[in-house]
Amino acid sequence: MRIPFVYNVRSVAQxxxxxxxxxxxxxxxxxxxxxxxxxxxxxxxxxASTGSPDNALVLRRGANSEMVSGISRDDAKIxxxxxxxxxxxxxxxxxxxxxxxxxxxxxxxxxASEANVVVRGVSDAAFQVRRNVKITAGRRFASGxxxxxxxxxxxxxxxxxxxxxxxxxxxxxxxxxxxFSAGGSSFESEIWGENEQFMPVFRGQVFQVVAFxxxxxxxxxxxxxxxxxxxxxxxxxxxxNEFYDSQSELLTRILRFLAVMITGIMAVGAVFGAVNTxxxxxxxxxxxxxxxxxxGFKPRHVLASFLAESAAIALVGGLVGCLFALPINGIVTxxxxxxxxxxxxxxxxxxxxxxxxxxxxxxVLGVLGGFFPARRAARMPVVQAIR
Amino acid sequence: xxxxxLVLANLGRHKLRxxxxxxxxxxxxxxxxxxxxxxxxxxxxxQFGSATRMVxxxxxxxxxxxPLSYASRLQATPGVEAVTWANWFGGQYGDGKRFFANFAVDxxxxxxxxxxxxxxxxxxxxxxxxxxxxxxxxxxxxxxxxKLGQDVTLRGTIFxxxxxxxxxGIYTTTAKSIGEDALMFHYDYLDERTQHRVQPGWFVLxxxxxxxxxxxxxxxxxxxxxxxxxxxxxxxxxxxxxFVTMWGNVQFLMNSIGMAVVFAILLVxxxxxxxxARERTAxxxxxxxxxxxxxxLFTLVIVEAGAIALAGAALGLGxxxxxxxxxxxxxxxxxxxFRVTGATQVLGVGxxxxxxxxSGIVPALRAARLPVVQALRKVE
Numbered sequence: 001m002r003i004p005f006v007y008n009v010r011s012v013a014q015x016x017x018x019x020x021x022x023x024x025x026x027x028x029x030x031x032x033x034x035x036x037x038x039x040x041x042x043x044x045x046x047x048a049s050t051g052s053p054d055n056a057l058v059l060r061r062g063a064n065s066e067m068v069s070g071i072s073r074d075d076a077k078i079x080x081x082x083x084x085x086x087x088x089x090x091x092x093x094x095x096x097x098x099x100x101x102x103x104x105x106x107x108x109x110x111x112a113s114e115a116n117v118v119v120r121g122v123s124d125a126a127f128q129v130r131r132n133v134k135i136t137a138g139r140r141f142a143s144g145x146x147x148x149x150x151x152x153x154x155x156x157x158x159x160x161x162x163x164x165x166x167x168x169x170x171x172x173x174x175x176x177x178x179x180f181s182a183g184g185s186s187f188e189s190e191i192w193g194e195n196e197q198f199m200p201v202f203r204g205q206v207f208q209v210v211a212f213x214x215x216x217x218x219x220x221x222x223x224x225x226x227x228x229x230x231x232x233x234x235x236x237x238x239x240x241n242e243f244y245d246s247q248s249e250l251l252t253r254i255l256r257f258l259a260v261m262i263t264g265i266m267a268v269g270a271v272f273g274a275v276n277t278x279x280x281x282x283x284x285x286x287x288x289x290x291x292x293x294x295x296g297f298k299p300r301h302v303l304a305s306f307l308a309e310s311a312a313i314a315l316v317g318g319l320v321g322c323l324f325a326l327p328i329n330g331i332v333t334x335x336x337x338x339x340x341x342x343x344x345x346x347x348x349x350x351x352x353x354x355x356x357x358x359x360x361x362x363x364v365l366g367v368l369g370g371f372f373p374a375r376r377a378a379r380m381p382v383v384q385a386i387r
Numbered sequence: 388x389x390x391x392x393l394v395l396a397n398l399g400r401h402k403l404r405x406x407x408x409x410x411x412x413x414x415x416x417x418x419x420x421x422x423x424x425x426x427x428x429x430x431x432x433x434q435f436g437s438a439t440r441m442v443x444x445x446x447x448x449x450x451x452x453x454p455l456s457y458a459s460r461l462q463a464t465p466g467v468e469a470v471t472w473a474n475w476f477g478g479q480y481g482d483g484k485r486f487f488a489n490f491a492v493d494x495x496x497x498x499x500x501x502x503x504x505x506x507x508x509x510x511x512x513x514x515x516x517x518x519x520x521x522x523x524x525x526x527x528x529x530x531x532x533x534k535l536g537q538d539v540t541l542r543g544t545i546f547x548x549x550x551x552x553x554x555x556g557i558y559t560t561t562a563k564s565i566g567e568d569a570l571m572f573h574y575d576y577l578d579e580r581t582q583h584r585v586q587p588g589w590f591v592l593x594x595x596x597x598x599x600x601x602x603x604x605x606x607x608x609x610x611x612x613x614x615x616x617x618x619x620x621x622x623x624x625x626x627x628x629x630f631v632t633m634w635g636n637v638q639f640l641m642n643s644i645g646m647a648v649v650f651a652i653l654l655v656x657x658x659x660x661x662x663x664a665r666e667r668t669a670x671x672x673x674x675x676x677x678x679x680x681x682x683x684l685f686t687l688v689i690v691e692a693g694a695i696a697l698a699g700a701a702l703g704l705g706x707x708x709x710x711x712x713x714x715x716x717x718x719x720x721x722x723x724x725f726r727v728t729g730a731t732q733v734l735g736v737g738x739x740x741x742x743x744x745x746s747g748i749v750p751a752l753r754a755a756r757l758p759v760v761q762a763l764r765k766v767e
Contacts, residue, residue, distance in 0.1 A: 018661065032450045032644055041639075059546060066546040067450055068477065103448045112630060116448060118760040170447055171617070202447075234547070265418050266648055269411035273655035276404050280662045281762070287694035338486075342447060343633070 001346045003301050008309040011285065022277040022315035026362050029263060030272045030321025031185070034358040035328055036259035038348040040252050042121070043335065046346035047248035050185035051240030054217045055129055056084075056209040058227065061135040061234045065247065067337035072209045073097075075233055084223035086213040088128055091320020093141045095212035096126035099198040101344045103169040106159045115343045116336070117158060118190040119148075119169065121198030129213050133187060138178025140161040141193050147177040151188035153332060153345035155179055166193075173279060186244070211240060247339050259367040267365055274369025278310050283378045289377050290385030300376040305365060307375030318359040326350055390683070394691050395648050401663070405695065408659040412742065413706070415652035420707035422641040422648075423731045428722050429638075433631040438597040440500070442628075443590040452586035453616050464610070466594050466603045469495035472587035473575060478541030478550060480531060487527065488543060490588075491577040499589050503560050505631040508533070509689075510556035518576050521552035525559050526565035541570075546581055553695040555560025591623070626640030649738060657746035658725050660692050664750030671754050671760025674724060685755040691741070691746030700739035 012019050049088060051057070058079055063069035071079070076097040079085070083094045099121030104114040124143065126131055141147035149160045160167045165176045174193065180189050199205065224237045240245075280291070292302060329350035337344045398405045445451035455472070462470045473492045480487070494515050495700050498504060506514065506522065514522045524727065527533055533554055540551045560567060594603050602618040605666040611618040621629075670682060708727040710716070716725050 017659055021658045025651050025654040025658075028647050028654075029695075032647050036644070062542065062544060063547075064479075064483075064544045101448065102450055106447065112628070116633070202451075262418060262644060262648075265414050266651060269414045269648075269655060272407040272411040273658060276407055276655070276659050276662065279404065311594055333635060334634040343632070 003297055007307065008028055008305060008312065011281070011288075012309065012313065014077040015281070018277055018280070019313055021382075023313050024287065025270045025273045026314045026317030026365050027324065029266045029320075030358045031316045031366065032266060032361045033060070033259065033263040033361055034322060034350060034354055035324035036255070036262065037354055038328060038350045039327065040259060040331075041256035041351065041354065042342070042346045042349040043255065044245075044252040045349055046184060046186050046188075046344060047337070048241065048245045048278075049132075049183055050187055051370060052112070052131070052246040053239055053241050054214055055056045055240035056212055056214055056220060057238045057240045057243050058212075058224060058235050058236070059109040059208075059243075061236050063236070065337075066209050067102065067342070069100075069208045070203075071097065071210055071235065073205055073207070075235070076207050076210050078230070079212070079227070079231055079235075080301075081210075082223070082226065084214040084215055084219060085224065088125065089381075092125065093212065094125050094128050095194060095210055096123040096129050097210045098122050098126070099195045099202060100208035101170075101198070101202045102340065105167070105169065107250035108157055108159045108161075113159060113312045115334075117154065118191050118339055118340070118342045119198065119202075120187075120190050121194040121195035122192055123195055126192075126211070129211050130182070130187065131372045132183040132185065133232035134181050135321070136179045138320055141177045143194055144229045145194075146172060146174050147242045148191050148193040149180050151177055151190050151192075152179055152181045153334075154191065155190040157334070157345065169199070171200055184347065189334070189343060202231075205276070228236035247337055250338065251335065263361075267361075271365055271369045273316065274310060274366060275372060277313075278306065278370045278373035279307075279376070282306065282373045285377075285382065285384050290382055293380070293382045293385065302380075303374045306377050307370050309372065310370025311363050311366040314362045314369070315359065317361025317366075321356050321362060322355045326355075390687060390690075394687060396693060397663070397667075397687075397691055398694060400652040404659055404662070408656055408695050409699045409702065410597065411652055412657045412696055412739065413702035414647050416686070416700050416703030416739065417737065418648045419645050419729055420727050420735055421711075422645045423734065424707070424711065424725060424727050425722065426638050426641050427731060428629050428725045429634065429725065432722075433628040434624065435627045436734050438600070438622060438624070441592045441594060441596050441600060441604065441620055441625040442623055443592065443620045444588075446608070448494065449588075451616065452588055452594040453590065453618065455566040457611070457616075457618075458587075458588065460610070461590055461607065464603065464607055466599050466606070467592050468595050469496065469500055469593040471500045472588055472590045473497065473571075474551075474577065474585060475545070476541070476543070476572075477545045477656065478543050478570075479543055480539065483542070485530060485642050486746070487530070487568045487570065489572075491576045493569045493584075494571075497571070497591075500593060500675060501560075506556045510621045513631045517553060517555050518573050518579075519552060520555035521570050521572040522556040522558055523548040523554055523570045524565075525557055526568040527570065528568075529555060532570065539570075539752040541720050542717060543614065546577065549766070550580075556685065571767055578622075583631050592620075612634040615644075649742070653742055653745055656695060656742060659695075659744045660688070660750045663691070664688060666755060667754075668757065670756055670760050672759050675757070675759045675762065687750045688746065688751035688754050689747045692751075693743035696739040696743035697736075700736055704735045708732065762767070 007344050024379045058071065059069040060071060080093045080095045088094050101119050102116040103119050105117045107113045107115055136152060141149050148167065155161045161176060163176055163178055165172045167176060176263050214223060220239055226238045227233060227235055268380050289302060332345055334343050334345040391766050393712055458470050458472060471493050476489045476491055478489050507525050514520050523533060533539055534552055535557060536552050537554050539554060540549050543550055581605050594600060607620045608618050674684060710725050
């Protein structure tokens with residue numbers, strides 16, 4: 001027969017302060033665990049969601065970021081004419097040859113500090129290729145005009161980004177026509193304008209990438225083979241989402257490693273705390289354990305009871321930790337995409353899965369911390385315990 | 388001092404508990420020292436660079452080059468003593484997982500600009516003479532196993548294709564802004580092998596008088612404002628600091644985690660101290676009866692907490708200092724010179740003292756204020 005759980009609840013109530021401190025200790029470890037993984041997830045999600053599996057991205061062969069790529073006008077024409085490129089209602093290819101540069105812009109409220117912001121020149125078709133891009137304020141830039149639209153995550157971080165403001169970069173003034181969102185992706189950290197407007201002011205007659213919608217997303221491999229085989233082109237073709245995912249790989253790996261290392265060390269400390277508390281609990285309740293054993297409860301019941309108590313304390317701690325970590329969801333921070341040396345703003349992402357992982361992590365700490373004390377309680381000779 | 392045996396005896400009563408508490412303090416301070424060292428290392432790298440060297444970049448952004456013709460105009464600017472230029476190459480070696488700096492330099496003027504780069508005279512001559520040669524930092528010999536005279540092939544990301552260089556020199560340097568894990572090769576070789584014209588990514592100047600840096604920067608930037616490429620001129624220090632800020636708000640992140648760690652451990656030690664005190668209620672009564680003053684009892688508890696915290700601090704800080712001391716932890720080259728500074732150690736010890744007081748204060752006060760009668764009631 002199991003020892004009723006109410007016995008544990010009442011025992012815990014006898015030492016509220018000590019229990020609360022143990023639970024809180026576990027809670028803080030869980031909070032740091034969740035918060036750090038939320039940071040890594042947020043960064044990885046911002047880049048991963050930038051691309052769509054329905055799109056392909058063409059870069060110069062060997063280029064590991066859009067920044068260092070280059071595609072000539074002639075090559076862009078060849079790519080657009082490929083049978084693997086989808087066409088729009090008007091029969092035009094759904095392809096966007098793009099200019100991609102990074103410019104120094106002043107941060108808002110701090111004229112001494114500058115950010116490397118991506119400026120992307122796109123074609124008219126870009127909004128059909130990148131379907132997650134939505135105008136949230138103002139309007140699109142007008143073709144042929146010195147106008148730009150600004151990603152939502154730059155608004156409020158970079159100077160002169162309000163609709164109607166004038167930005168100055170590349171030796172010219174640009175009217176901010178509108179703001180846009182892109183499903184939380186890294187496009188929201190970019191400034192978009194027309195490719196033909198950006199080309200003369202930045203790098204001359206060369207595009208950096210061509211993004212296009214695949215006529216048949218399943219036929220990506222065939223499309224890649226056809227571009228690789230084309231003697232006129234020296235390009236690499238990527239599925240768009242895979243390309244952006246790979247851009248986040250290194251930093252995400254560093255962040256995950258840090259999260260595991262830091263919380264791992266913290267966790268050991270918290271387990272030590274739980275061990276102390278549970279040993280003290282066992283020592284204080286020796287006569288009770290003796291009574292339980294005399295009443296006919298088996299040692300394994302005692303073991304289970306103390307383990308459950310420790311796990312329950314840790315679970316409460318885990319819940320508190322998750323509550324601590326929850327408010328950071330959505331907080332925007334920024335770092336650099338080291339492949340292109342450009343700033344990426346992203347939001348912490350606390351997902352239900354992450355919270356569940358945090359709770360499990362907490363319970364595991366409790367079970368680890370409770371095991372040796374519980375085993376000691378279970379192995380206690382009845383006579384000695386009752387004395 | 389005469390009570391030291393009493394404190395030690397008390398600590399030895401629950402050996403496991405004392406050991407676990409010391410270990411958790413040690414872990415906390417180890418973590419604290421590691422996190423803090425990330426911040427101090429980044430701060431220190433923002434301070435690298437000489438006050439008499441300045442960097443001229445394209446004002447539009449770091450990826451835009453400047454015309455080589457600027458070199459002579461910069462040289463002619465009042466206050467400027469010497470000019471050199473370089474271009475980021477961004478090549479990868481092997482699987483490309485280990486990042487290292489590699490750039491094309493104008494060899495003679497670059498080495499003259501950076502007297503901190505030490506190369507044996509014969510290797511220096513060989514590097515200057517062979518156009519397809521490379522000068523590598525001593526760390527690269529360890530990281531990639533490169534040797535003098537070996538041909539190494541980098542895969543170009545900005546400049547396509549395979550690029551083979553012969554290692555003609557191995558340098559060591561005290562200049563942390565350069566680091567000992569960089570590869571340099573001839574700018575002319577890059578220009579020659581590239582179809583379109585290569586332009587310098589940045590210029591480095593030496594100025595006669597460090598106090599004139601702002602004036603020189605203004606003069607240069609005003610001069611080029613209406614040229615084909617406007618310039619942004621700053622000290623080498625500001626150039627380094629610019630890269631450090633690109634990481635984002637690392638300082639805040641590290642400090643908040645550090646605070647969480649310390650607070651979590653405060654709970655663990657505080658708990659241990661309270662448990663210890665609770666078990667000894669009866670003893671406190673006996674001690675009071677035999678004439679121990681309230682103040683002495685208060686001190687005894689605080690000293691016990693202090694012994695735990697300081698033992699933990701010595702372990703944790705010692706481990707961190709020893710582990711990072713050999714300079715091998717550079718986090719894939721991102722944190723050059725990662726080490727625990729003296730200031731971090733002092734701060735760590737300060738935290739340990741604070742931890743001792745915070746965890747010991749409640750049990751200590753309780754022991755001091757406990758009425759003798761109530762305490763003795765527990766003695767059988």
